Amino acid sequence: MDKRIHVIPLRRECNKVSIWKRSNKAIKALKDYVKKHYRTDNLVIGKDLNELIWSRGNKNPPSKIKVVAVKADDKVSLYLEENYKEEKKVEKKVEKVKGEVVKDVKKVEEKVEEKKEELKKKVVKKEVVKKKIVKKK
16 A cells, blocks of 8 residues: 655646636546556545535635545545545454454463363373273283
8 A cells, every 4th residue: 555645736727727617627637647647547536635626616726735645456545635544443453363363372272281181081091990900810
């Protein structure tokens, strides 16, 4: 997973179209920028980023935007930098699994020890029986 921060200029592209199409052009400029830098068409624009572009209406989008781009496999996700949070859920799941494995290992070791003790008792009983048989002869 590759994470980079970009400041994407939108003014130059938005000024090329008529005034009532500027936010649409800003979204297209954002997509073109990502296609150029990441060489992929799979793009997801975060909800906060989209709302920021459209917050001032169609006629007046922001002139530049600070964005976090996260590339996973062949997919690029764009998030607004101030609202981006890294996911830490994966680490927690791994820790839980490790804890369960440790508990399972302890249980298995206890079972193995119990079986060893049972086998020792059986061996001792067989030896006692053999000694009795030998003494009778």
